[in-house]
Amino acid sequence: MSNTWNAVVIWALRHGPRRPGRLREEIGGIRPKVLTETLRRLEHNGLVTRRAYAEAPPRVEYELTALGRSLLEPIGAFGEWAHDHADEVMAAQDAGAG
Amino acid sequence: MSNTWNAVVIWALRHGPRRPGRLREEIGGIRPKVLTETLRRLEHNGLVTRRAYAEAPPRVEYELTALGRSLLEPIGAFGEWAHDHADEVMAAQDAGAG
Numbered sequence: 432m433s434n435t436w437n438a439v440v441i442w443a444l445r446h447g448p449r450r451p452g453r454l455r456e457e458i459g460g461i462r463p464k465v466l467t468e469t470l471r472r473l474e475h476n477g478l479v480t481r482r483a484y485a486e487a488p489p490r491v492e493y494e495l496t497a498l499g500r501s502l503l504e505p506i507g508a509f510g511e512w513a514h515d516h517a518d519e520v521m522a523a524q525d526a527g528a529g
Numbered sequence: 530m531s532n533t534w535n536a537v538v539i540w541a542l543r544h545g546p547r548r549p550g551r552l553r554e555e556i557g558g559i560r561p562k563v564l565t566e567t568l569r570r571l572e573h574n575g576l577v578t579r580r581a582y583a584e585a586p587p588r589v590e591y592e593l594t595a596l597g598r599s600l601l602e603p604i605g606a607f608g609e610w611a612h613d614h615a616d617e618v619m620a621a622q623d624a625g626a627g
Binding site for chain 2: 474475476477478498501502504505508509511512516519520522523524526527
């Protein structure tokens with residue numbers, strides 16, 4: 432979990448299955464290549480499953496596994512920390528730069 | 530917090546101030562250069578303070594700030610997750626490789 436995108440993509444999947452295009456919209460600022468690599472890595476680690484539907488056009492969705500869902504709580508705790516303390520971190524950075 | 534060493538070093542400081550040499554021993558497998566860079570980054574972000582004592586030989590210690598201590602809970606939640614689920618992640622990796 433040392434790659435920030437892992438946590439971001441898992442968090443974006445918290446409400447259920449998503450197509451890559453929708454994930455990109457919800458996340459914002461993630462390049463398609465990086466999203467693809469991240470999803471592949473999460474799948475490899477058993478955190479996400481990929482479903483391909485034989486439709487026209489073909490549809491692909493990604494969903495958290497039970498293992499992936501078990502990460503939502505620690506990721507949420509970090510997100511909450513970042514939200515609560517971002518200003519203190521930035522103040523420290525400014526103080527150090529001055 | 531996208532760098533794993535940040536979390537590792539903060540966790541190693543959870544019981545109180547530590548000299549760099551002691552931190553290296555407790556962490557194990559961190560190169561001195563990487564530890565120095567990590568401590569500098571944590572200090573820059575207001576998570577750690579550095580104290581230099583005018584002794585012979587000079588003594589330097591690092592300690593968590595209140596902001597740094599506030600990260601112990603989310604980091605601990607991640608550590609607990611990793612401890613509880615490492616085998617499942619490795620099983621998924623093996624299944625994908627097979």
